[in-house]
Amino acid sequence: MKSWRLPLLLVSVLLLATPAVAEPLDRTSLIAALCGGAGQMGEGASTLIATAVSGSAEERAWAAPLARAVLDRDLACDTSGAVLVQSGVDAVSRTPREAGEKARKPLASLKNRATFELADAALALRSAPDIAARAAALKTLERRPANVPEGLLEVAAASEPDAGLREQIDTLAQTAALNSSDPAARIRALSRVADTPSRRALTKVSALTKDPAYTANAEFRQAVDAATARIERGIAIGDVLATLYNGLSFASILFMAAIGLAIIFGLMGVINLAQGELIMIGAYVTWLVQQGLRYAAPSLLDWYLIIAIPVAFLVTAAIGIAIEAALLRHLYKRPLMSLLATWAVSLFLINLVRVIFGTQNMQFETPFYVSGGVPVIGDFIFTWNRMFAIGFAVVTLALTWAIVRKTPLGLNIRAVTQNRDMAACIGIPTRRVDMMAFGLGSGLAGLAGLALSPIYSVNPQMGQNFIIDSFMVVVLGGVGTIAGTVVAALGIGQINVLIEPLWGAVAAKVIVLLMIIAFLQWRPEGLFAVKGRRK
Amino acid sequence: MTRISRDRPFLALIALLVAAALTMGMLGGTPFELSRYLTNAIGQLAAFAVLALSLDLIWGYLGILSLGHGLFFAIGGYAMGMYLLKHSFAVTGTVPDFLQFMGWKEFPFYWAGFDFFPYAVAVAVLVTLLIAGVFGYVSFRSRVSGVYFAIITQALVYVAMLLMFRNDTGFGGNNGMTGFAVIFGWPMGTSATITALAVVSLLVLAGVLVGCRWLVGSRFGALMLATRDDETRLRTLGYETLRLKLAVWCLSAVIAMIAGMLYVPQVGIINPRLLAPELSLEIAVWVAIGGRGHLVGAVIGALLVNAVKFWLSSAAPDVWPFILSGLIVLVVLVFPNGLVDLARLRVARPMGPKRLSAEIGEAR
Numbered sequence: 007m008k009s010w011r012l013p014l015l016l017v018s019v020l021l022l023a024t025p026a027v028a029e030p031l032d033r034t035s036l037i038a039a040l041c042g043g044a045g046q047m048g049e050g051a052s053t054l055i056a057t058a059v060s061g062s063a064e065e066r067a068w069a070a071p072l073a074r075a076v077l078d079r080d081l082a083c084d085t086s087g088a089v090l091v092q093s094g095v096d097a098v099s100r101t102p103r104e105a106g107e108k109a110r111k112p113l114a115s116l117k118n119r120a121t122f123e124l125a126d127a128a129l130a131l132r133s134a135p136d137i138a139a140r141a142a143a144l145k146t147l148e149r150r151p152a153n154v155p156e157g158l159l160e161v162a163a164a165s166e167p168d169a170g171l172r173e174q175i176d177t178l179a180q181t182a183a184l185n186s187s188d189p190a191a192r193i194r195a196l197s198r199v200a201d202t203p204s205r206r207a208l209t210k211v212s213a214l215t216k217d218p219a220y221t222a223n224a225e226f227r228q229a230v231d232a233a234t235a236r237i238e239r240g241i242a243i244g245d246v247l248a249t250l251y252n253g254l255s256f257a258s259i260l261f262m263a264a265i266g267l268a269i270i271f272g273l274m275g276v277i278n279l280a281q282g283e284l285i286m287i288g289a290y291v292t293w294l295v296q297q298g299l300r301y302a303a304p305s306l307l308d309w310y311l312i313i314a315i316p317v318a319f320l321v322t323a324a325i326g327i328a329i330e331a332a333l334l335r336h337l338y339k340r341p342l343m344s345l346l347a348t349w350a351v352s353l354f355l356i357n358l359v360r361v362i363f364g365t366q367n368m369q370f371e372t373p374f375y376v377s378g379g380v381p382v383i384g385d386f387i388f389t390w391n392r393m394f395a396i397g398f399a400v401v402t403l404a405l406t407w408a409i410v411r412k413t414p415l416g417l418n419i420r421a422v423t424q425n426r427d428m429a430a431c432i433g434i435p436t437r438r439v440d441m442m443a444f445g446l447g448s449g450l451a452g453l454a455g456l457a458l459s460p461i462y463s464v465n466p467q468m469g470q471n472f473i474i475d476s477f478m479v480v481v482l483g484g485v486g487t488i489a490g491t492v493v494a495a496l497g498i499g500q501i502n503v504l505i506e507p508l509w510g511a512v513a514a515k516v517i518v519l520l521m522i523i524a525f526l527q528w529r530p531e532g533l534f535a536v537k538g539r540r541k
Numbered sequence: 542m543t544r545i546s547r548d549r550p551f552l553a554l555i556a557l558l559v560a561a562a563l564t565m566g567m568l569g570g571t572p573f574e575l576s577r578y579l580t581n582a583i584g585q586l587a588a589f590a591v592l593a594l595s596l597d598l599i600w601g602y603l604g605i606l607s608l609g610h611g612l613f614f615a616i617g618g619y620a621m622g623m624y625l626l627k628h629s630f631a632v633t634g635t636v637p638d639f640l641q642f643m644g645w646k647e648f649p650f651y652w653a654g655f656d657f658f659p660y661a662v663a664v665a666v667l668v669t670l671l672i673a674g675v676f677g678y679v680s681f682r683s684r685v686s687g688v689y690f691a692i693i694t695q696a697l698v699y700v701a702m703l704l705m706f707r708n709d710t711g712f713g714g715n716n717g718m719t720g721f722a723v724i725f726g727w728p729m730g731t732s733a734t735i736t737a738l739a740v741v742s743l744l745v746l747a748g749v750l751v752g753c754r755w756l757v758g759s760r761f762g763a764l765m766l767a768t769r770d771d772e773t774r775l776r777t778l779g780y781e782t783l784r785l786k787l788a789v790w791c792l793s794a795v796i797a798m799i800a801g802m803l804y805v806p807q808v809g810i811i812n813p814r815l816l817a818p819e820l821s822l823e824i825a826v827w828v829a830i831g832g833r834g835h836l837v838g839a840v841i842g843a844l845l846v847n848a849v850k851f852w853l854s855s856a857a858p859d860v861w862p863f864i865l866s867g868l869i870v871l872v873v874l875v876f877p878n879g880l881v882d883l884a885r886l887r888v889a890r891p892m893g894p895k896r897l898s899a900e901i902g903e904a905r
Contacts, residue, residue, distance in 0.1 A: 277688050279822075336874055341688050342606045343873050346829055349822050350869035357862040474699050474818065477692045512703045519700050523676075523693065527683045 031057055031065045034087070037097045040076060041083035044115045047076070051121040058128035059158045066133045072097070073126035077119065082109035124153055131162050131175075141171055147178060154182040181210055189219065193229040200233040203240025204385055211237060244386035249503055255392035257499025258399030259461070261492060262454035264476035264483075265406060266447035268491045271480055272423050273443045275341045276334055280352040281476065282469025283359075284326065284448050288318040288455025289464040290359060293368045308373040311394075311456065318456045319449040326448020330441050338440075352469070359466040368464040376460040391460045398457040402450065407488055409446065419443050482522050484532025493533055550837045551754055555747055558587075562743035569736040577735050581807055582851050584739030586844050587746045588804035593827045593843035594749055594836060595796035600825065601834035602757055603789050604769035605686065609694030611821035612701050613669050613794040615811070617801025619705075620655075620665035622718040622811040625729075627656035629722035638720055639713035649711035658725070665798055673794035674787065681786045695818050702816035717812025724806050735807075742803045746840070749796055753836050756792075765789060826865070830872045832881030842879060 031053070039050035057069045075081040075090055081097065082089045084106030088097035091111075096103050114122050123146065130143035147154050159179035166172040183195030196214075199207050211233050219226045267281045278284075295314035299307050306313065329351055337344040372391075379389035410416035418439045421429040430436045454472075455464075462468060479498055483490030498518055505514040526532075561583070568574045575583075592614055600606045626637045627648070640648070654660045676697065680690055708714030727734050756762055767775050768782050776782055805811045814820070823846075831842015846868070853861040876882040 271688075275688065277692065333870065333874070340877070342600075342691065343829065343877070345606070345688065345691060346822075346826055346869055347873045349826070350866035350873075353862050353869075354866040357859070357866075361859065470818075474696050478696060481689055481692055512700075512707060515703055516700050519693075519696050522696075523679060526685050526689075526693070527679060530683045530685055530689075 031061060031069070033068065033098050036069075036072075037088050040072065040081060040097075041088055041110075041112055044118060047112060047114060047118050048121060051076075051118060051125050054125040055121070055128050055155050055158075058125065058132050059155055059161060063133070066129060068100070070129045070133050073122045073129060076112065076114055076122050077126060079111045079113065082111055084109040120150075120153075124150075124155070128155060128158050131158070132165070137168050137171060140166070140168075141174075144171065144174055144178065148181075151178060151181040151185055154178070156182075156186065184210060184214065189223060189226055192219075193226060196229045196233040200236040200240075203237040203244070203383065205241060208234070208237045208241065240383050241385065244383045247382065248386040249507075250500075251386065251388070251392065253500035253503035254496075255395050255461075255499075256503055257496045258396045259454070259458060259472075260475055260479050260499050261399050261495035262395075262402060262457050263451070263472040264479035264495060265402070265488070265491050266450035266454070267476050268480045268483060268487070269406075269410075269419070269450070270444055270447040272487065273419060274334070274338055274440055276338070276344045277341070277348070277477070278447070279345060279348040279473065280329065280355060281348075281447075281451050282471075282473035283352040283355040284322045284451035284469070285455040285458065285472060286359065286464070286466065286469040287325065287355065288322050288452030289459045289462075289468065290363065290368070290455070291318045291321045291452065292456045292459045293370065293464060296371060307371060308375075310371070311373060311376070311460070314456055315453065318452040322452025322455070323445040323449035326451075327441055327445040329448075330444040334444070335437070335440075356466050356469070363466070365466055368459075370459055370464070372460065395457045395461060398453070402453055403488070403492065406446075406450065410488060415439070415442055415446075419446075478518065478522055480532075482525065482532055484529075484534040487534040490532060490534030548754070551750075554837050554840060555750060558743050558747040558750070562740045562747070565736055565743070566740045569733060569740075574732065574736065577732055580732075580735050580739045582848075584735070584742045584807045585804065586847050586851075587739065587742035588800050588807065589827070589847050590746050590840045590843040591742075591749050591800035591803065592797055592824055593831065593839040594746075594753055595793045595800060596824050597828045597833065597836060597839035598753055598756075598796070599790055599793040600828060601836075601839065602762065602765045602769060603786060605786065605790070606691045606825060607694045607790075607793075608691045608818065608821050608825060609696075609698035610793075610797045610824050611816055611818075612694075612698045613673065613797035614801040614804070614820075615701070615705075615813075615815040616669050616672070617665050617798035617803075618805040618811045618815055619712055619718075619801075620661045620668075620798075621802040621805040622713075622721070623652060623655040624658055624661035625721040625724060625806060626718055627652060628658075628724070629720070631656050632723045632726070635720065635722060637713075637718065639708075639711075639716060639718060642714070642716060643708060643711075651711070662802070665802065666795060669794050669798045670791055673791045677787045677790040678783075681783050681790070695821065698816055698821050699818050702813050702818075705813040705816055713812065715813060717810055717814075719810040719812075721806065721809055729806065729809065738803075738807050742807070745799065745803060749799070750836060750840065753796075757836070761785075826869055828879075830868060830879055832879030835879070835881045838879050838881040845880070 036050055036053055039046045039053065042050070051073065054069055054073050057065055061069065071090060071093075072081070075092075075097075080091050082091050082105040085108075086106065089095070089103060089105040089109065090097055091105060094102055094104070127143040127146035131140055131147065134140050134143060147159075159175050159182060163172050163175040163179065166175060180195055180199050183191055184199065186192055186195070196211065199211060211230060214220060214230050220230060221227070263281070263285055266284070267278060270276055270278050270281075292311065292314040295317050296307070296310040299310050299313065329348070333347050333351065334344050337347060376391040376394045379387040381387050408416075410419060418429070418434050419442075421432075421434055422436050422439050422443075426436055429439075458464075458468075462471075475498070479491060479494045482498065483492075483494035501518055501521070502511075502514045505517055509517075565575065565580065565583070574580075592610065595613075596607065596610050629635060630637060640646075655664075676694075680693065685693060704710060705712060706715045708716075712718070721729050723729060724734060724738075727737075757765065764775070764780065764785055767780075768785060772782050801815075824843075827843040827846045828839045829842070830846055831840065832838020846865070849864065850861060853864060872879055
């Protein structure tokens with residue numbers, strides 16, 4: 007079976023490689039060829055292909071329907087030329103006329119059929135008015151990159167208005183050049199392909215090791231090997247970067263979820279089990295802001311993520327202050343009871359949201375600044391929504407640090423965290439500091455919800471997915487230190503992302519937990535606990 | 542024993558449990574027997590009460606809050622489920638659902654021997670002791686306590702849930718195990734079996750209650766209270782609190798495991814939902830509502846909360862979470878020692894000095 011394919015390939019490559027016709031197209035003789043025997047039809051098809059590559063716009067528009075007409079048996083040949091039956095026009099002059107009495111519809115042979123399909127796709131790629139048809143033509147060409155006529159893709163790319171499709175054409179051009187008959191062109195193509203390493207490029211290049219030229223031509227073999235090595239290196243770099251980037255974005259989410267928890271825990275020893283629900287409420291507030299903008303100011307809709315920042319912070323901070331004033335105020339000396347009380351609050355909030363909004367996921371617009379990404383190297387894509395989360399976390403970190411380190415409130419928070427009784431003795435209003443700090447911690451949870459809304463699904467249950475991870479961050483980081491939270495979030499985020507591809511998400515969670523338990527053997531109070539602060 | 546004989550609420554509860562068990566046993570098969578739903582509900586409540594007792598032992602009397610007791614409950618439940626499935630398979634020849642789901646031809650190798658009940662119990666006890674022992678040892682040795690311990694136990698049960706949700710673990714995966722046909726040769730689902738299970742659960746509850754009462758009333762119980770209230774001082778006096786805590790922790794885990802073994806044949810299903818952190822938190826809520834550090838309180842809390850849940854989850858399922866959260870807030874704020882306060886008609890003022898001193902052990 008295989009033996010006949012190679013000669014066929016060579017023949018078709020030779021046919022396609024006929025030098026481009028510079029002289030104007032002889033329309034009458036082309037139609038005659040199409041109506042002729044198998045050999046003549048083959049020549050006609052290659053003329054059509056040549057027209058697609060180097061014909062003028064007018065010629066291409068004229069030739070465009072012909073290949074399809076032959077394939078669909080829509081061309082009726084009679085004594086005075088041929089007629090396109092469907093549209094009822096003369097094939098040469100395109101003036102309306104009926105087909106003659108003894109009209110014959112030429113049938114493309116099996117070999118010619120492939121050439122005509124190629125011609126049809128080539129013409130469509132050059133001259134089809136709508137983008138979908140051009141994309142479809144490109145798909146047809148992609149099926150046999152070895153047969154794509156030389157030069158076609160270059161000119162098609164040059165005239166292609168759509169950037170996305172142009173990129174696809176360029177990719178195909180590289181692939182086609184890899185399979186071209188000229189060894190020098192193939193080697194050039196190899197180095198071009200290796201410039202943009204990706205798993206697809208690797209498959210393409212490594213397929214060439216089975217090419218006969220690989221064993222026959224030493225120069226070609228060297229080029230293939232060099233390209234493979236370069237692409238593999240690029241992919242490896244890309245994978246490392248992608249892991250780092252994903253770990254960083256996961257860490258930034260963990261940090262956002264945990265920083266509020268850490269402030270509250272450090273200050274009053276209260277584990278706020280409702281923190282996850284405050285995150286959830288932050289996301290819902292973001293959704294409400296989006297809906298509000300949709301009705302009030304549709305032109306600002308894209309900026310809802312920015313506009314929602316103060317709203318989400320203030321709403322969740324207010325809820326936090328309310329929880330503190332109504333409940334936790336009475337439970338400071340009983341941290342385990344406040345754990346249960348905040349769990350009651352979280353249960354209440356989940357069900358309240360469920361009753362009001364239902365259990366379905368909320369639909370969010372994707373503003374332009376969080377959609378898409380930039381391919382960097384290998385398969386690593388620098389996505390904007392993750393970048394948004396990272397940037398948001400960095401800004402939040404800076405602001406939180408500034409509040410805790412540079413403001414009177416922060417000074418009070420640190421004093422109360424270090425020694426509540428002594429702080430009270432020197433006149434710091436510890437109860438009010440508690441309230442403010444609880445508001446700050448809750449507001450940070452609200453911001454976390456906002457940062458999550460472009461990445462995660464937003465529903466009443468979402469808070470539960472973060473609460474245990476953020477506990478782990480707080481336990482690992484040590485009570486109430488910003489630095490501890492940052493380092494622990496980075497560590498847990500990176501470890502998770504490193505383990506996940508190897509053994510899966512569940513194993514990652516198991517290993518992280520075991521590592522934390524092991525770590526607590528060494529430092530029971532966490533990474534950055536200050537000695538002697540808490541008993 | 543003299544002290545126990547003066548503990549009227551305890552004696553009343555024991556008498557009530559035994560009387561209920563006897564009445565249900567005697568009325569079984571007569572026209573006066575309780576409805577199957579009610580009998581089953583009573584049996585499940587008894588299993589939950591045993592679970593609450595296990596947590597009260599470690600939290601109320603040792604001051605260690607575990608938010609992962611669902612793990613031990615589930616170990617008992619899974620062992621029971623494995624026994625029931627293999628037993629049913631041997632008797633009726635019905636292929637268990639989870640084998641069909643996974644397209645497996647036979648049971649995984651670690652299911653061997655589970656058709657023999659004592660073996661299933663032994664494995665459950667060993668696994669419970671192993672997990673509780675290792676985890677307890679590393680935690681207590683490095684003095685992880687209070688909120689830290691609570692969080693780590695919650696993470697533990699959460700991780701266990703993620704593991705069991707996987708279908709390839711050979712324990713039924715996310716669908717769990719169901720379709721139990723027979724238990725000890727009797728068909729499941731008949732009135733006689735349901736009554737027998739409920740009676741056994743009530744008697745086990747009474748037995749565990751007596752055992753715990755004896756333990757906390759003994760010298761060992763005094764040491765437990767001393768550890769809760771001032772561990773540092775106790776250590777200074779030369780007592781080895783690590784071993785004491787570890788022993789109570791393992792005992793508590795085994796009791797929770799027994800509760801799981803009672804629970805599963807009565808609900809007829811075991812799935813990873815039992816390992817959800819919410820269930821483990823709820824156990825603490827039962828104990829807190831009933832009265833932490835009072836065995837009777839823990840039982841009453843578990844019975845009360847779950848009875849209300851049984852009733853409301855069919856009557857008004859949307860309202861139940863609101864009622865539960867309201868109950869928690871009420872108890873935490875108004876009755877800091879749970880409903881036991883109500884029984885003594887001593888409503889505490891918030892943040893009273895007496896309460897502070899009572900809670901000081903917990904703050905550490």
